[in-house]
Amino acid sequence: MxxxxxxxxxxxxxxxxxxxxxxxxxxxxxxxxxxxxxxxxxxxxxxxxxxxxxxxxxxxxxxxxxxxxxxxxxxxxxxxxxxxxxxxxxVGMVVPQEDISPQERERQAAAKVKQATLNDVLERAGNAYRSQLKEHAHAVQYLKQRGVSGSISSKYGLGYAPPGWRNLASVFPEYDDPQLQESGLVIVGEDEDKRYDRFRDRIMFPIRDVKGMCIGFGGRVLGDEKPKYLNSPETPLFHKGRELYGLFEARDALRSMGYVLVTEGYMDVVALAQLGFPNAVATLGTACTNDHVQKLFRFTESVVFSFDGDSAGRRAAHKALEAALPHATDTRSIKFLFLPSEHDPDSFIREHGSDAFARHVANALPLNDFLIESASVECDLGQAQGRAKLSSQARPLWNLLPDGAFKRLVLGELADKIQIDTRELSELWTQAEAQEKRYQRGASKPAPSYDAAPPASSMPPDWVSEYAPSNHSAPYGERWQGNSSGRGEWKSDWKSDWKGKGKFGRKEQRPPMPGGPRVAPSTAPDQATRLLLSQMAFMERLDNDDLDTLVHQPAPHGPLFAWIESQFQENGPQAWAVLKERIASTEHAHFALQLMNGPHGHPEGEKEEQFQELRNILGPMMAERIGTLATEALKTYMANPSDTAAKVRYQSLIERRNRLLAAPTSSGN
Missing domain, CATH: 3.90.580.10 (Zinc finger, CHC2-type domain)
Structure with a gap:
């Protein structure tokens, strides 16, 4: 929207x-x-x-x-x-919604009315549960035995659902109201006449959204019955993969204490709040998700995940690691706290006290250390194969990190563990990732093979002179002056803007591309960036060669294109209004905002016209990219004339590049 x-x-x-x-x-x-x-x-x-x-x-x-x-x-x-x-x-204003039909607008308006009504139903049920708690001494006694004070119980709105199948009928006279089922309070059997309360004989924990509205409940048994915890089902209001128990109550404490403590249970939150840690929240019977982490970072820049030390806790921690990595910017802190296997936060803090728990929090494992620990599972780092396995297991985790200094520092730590140079590790991973993406995107289109040369009869005897780029169209302005025996030297047709001394004392300028009218080289990547940021759906229509051309553009364009592709793969098409919020925490923010806030920031014309403009821009850019690859292939062959695969690759690339240059308004794919 x-x-x-x-x-x-x-x-x-x-x-x-x-x-x-x-x-x-x-x-x-x-x-x-x-x-x-x-x-x-x-x-x-x-x-x-x-x-x-x-x-x-x-x-x-x-x-x-x-x-x-x-x-x-x-x-x-x-x-x-x-x-x-x-x-x-x-103020009584109606938010305009572009590209939304009147029917969809009516549906959204009806959904808002239903949401407000379901909120009312849940609030009434919450009030009833709190009243029932006061009337059932054994439920109050249970909470006291667990060390829950009256003030904490009141702060978190704890209640009690008494035994019985239809207690809510006294709260809602119209017990057959469909909203009771839709809110998750009542279960309806196959026979419509069989209706009964979902929560019975349980301590009730109301789950609130960030505005304090009740959106669901969690219920805990007082004994050892199963299931120990029972949550509201998924409803129009409640999605357990997005909500966190105790976040509303913890908001002020998050700012005063400077971090949030993420646990796995309702009682953990209540016990920690009682004993000096009101900044605790809990997931709702599910693994920590990307939505959970994103919501937490709206309130604080520091997150500590607290898990049991057993195998289940380790598995939950690994899920949290994967959810947290994409949000680990240079300004944020993410740590992992593991308690002894026999304890959860509730039992530990009651047995050992607040000071001991605070020491564990202070010594929590930083994100980079836990990433390396997780990637090192079943890796014998004393052996080459074990270090190679670490490299393979670490790459998908490291790739989840956003660009920045922290990501580079983690790469250096991993390189030290693997015993390989940082640059070599980066290149190795880049090649592996590119190969995987090509396979995934092009699985239905087998790529041409360059493993073997074609029959000798199909190869021109003087292929070097026939396929070598001419002076005006050489890849990157270079030409090979020599004969098919491989003797000769590279000549440059570039003109120097200025001359200086030393290895980098010369600045080159490429000759203009032949062919029809083109977008100026200095503005083509800029305009391609604007088009893709404005119309992310175009990413779905680009093939592997298009993406390869874009991501290999010089900085700052290439890294930004790679970021755009990763956003599309993860989240699909996104409006610029949404992208602008996400890009603000990356190193691409200044460049992207500068492009989109400039005079040409929002391309004009119909979507198909804009897509055709993108194709026209990509054609010459792709031709130049292919020319570069051809030059590399030719150099490889000249260094080793027996490398027939390089010869065939060069021939194929040059033919393809020439087709692209002959059709300036087409991508050639």
Whole structure:
């Protein structure tokens, strides 16, 4: 969904940032502005300023600043679209939705009404469970035995679902209401007349979203019955792969303590909060997901995963590792805490105390160390084969890391373990990845083989002179001056812009490509970047050769194209509004934003016209890339005339390049 910038500006003009911030932060008038304690970091004297004239907030302590939209995103964890919808609803504006049919718009409006209704149903059930807890002494006694105080029970809204099959019938007189089933509170058997409560004789833990609304429940038995924990099913409100128990309650503590502690159980969260760690959250009976990690980093820059030390805990930690790696930017901290195998956080902190648990947190394993440990499983590093296995197992994990200094440092640590030069390891992995991508994308199109030369009768006797590039079209401006025996030398047709001394004292300039009108070489990669960022769906229509051409462009274009491809492979087509948020944490941000904010930032014309423009740009770029590969093949052959595979590869590449140059408005594929 793409929201026009004009709507955003109008929305911000109608919203008062003081009112928005004031709902979450107590503000007092101080001169022309309003002041309060910063909600983004712990402080005792107010340094958080909100300007009604500039419609802007700024903290002089931690530096956080922005408008009403960014405040909701930072403080509540909302996404951009969600924050815009929230503010628009407050002032009665309807968010325009481009490329959405009237039927889809009506469906979304109906979904919002249903969501509000289901929230009401769950809130009523939560109130009933809390009332039942007060009336059942054995349930209260159970919590006391587990060390849960009344204040913590109240903070987390704990309740009790008593024994019996239809207790909720006294709360909802219309027990056959479909919303009771849709909210997950009631189970309906094959016979529609058989309806009964999902939760019976269990301590109830309400699961809240980041705005504090109840979206589901977790129930724990008081004895040893199975299952020990029972969660709400997937509903229009509740998706366990996206939600975290205790996140709403922990928001303020995350900012004051500076990190979040991720556990595996409801009681872990409650016990830790009771004993000095109110910054704990828990996954909901599922492995940690990418959505979980992404949500956590909206509130803090530091995450500590706490797992049991047994084999199940190790497996859960590995899943969390895979989910966390794509978010491990240079400014974030991710660690892994492993307790003794007989303990979980709840039992450990009650037996050994808060100080002992705090020491374990302080000594948690950094992300890079756990990555290497995980990749080293069943690897004998004293043997070459074991180190080679480490290389193979580490590559997919390392590839998940975002570009940056941290990724390069981890590469160096892995190279030391494998006992190979860092540059060699990087090249080895790049070649392996390129080969895998070509196989995956081109599995249905067998690639031509260059393993053997064609019959001698099909090879021209003077193939070097026939296929060697001429002066005006040589790959990278080079030509071989010699004969088919391989004697001669390389000549350069490039013109020098300037001359200097030393190995890099000469700057070369390529001659212009022959053929019809072209996009200027200096602007072609720029425009290709704009087209792909504007229309990510084009990635699906490009083949392996197109992608190879793009990712091998010189920096900053090539690395950015590689990032775009990885985003497409992981998330599919994304609007620029979404990509802009994701790219902000990468090294490509400045370059991409500069291109998209410039005068040609958003290409004009119909989508098919834009795609044809991309094809026209890719043709010459691909021809140049193929020319480079041909030059390399020819040099290989000249160095070793018995290498017939290099000869055949050169011939094929030059023929293909010439076809591309003869058809400047086509990709040639």
């Amino acid at each position: 793409s929201i026009p910038q004009s709507f955003i500006q109008e929305l911000l003009a109608r919203i008062d940032v003081v009112d928005v911030v004031g709902r979450y932060v107590p503000l007092k008038k101080g001169g022309a502005n309003f002041m309060g304690l910063c909600p983004f970091h712990g402080e005792k004297s107010p340094s958080f300023s909100v300007s009604p004239t500039k419609q802007f907030y700024h903290c002089f302590g931690c530096g956080k600043n922005g408008n009403a939209i960014s405040f909701l995103m930072e403080h509540t964890g909302m996404g951009f679209i969600e924050a815009v919808n929230d503010l628009a609803g407050q």
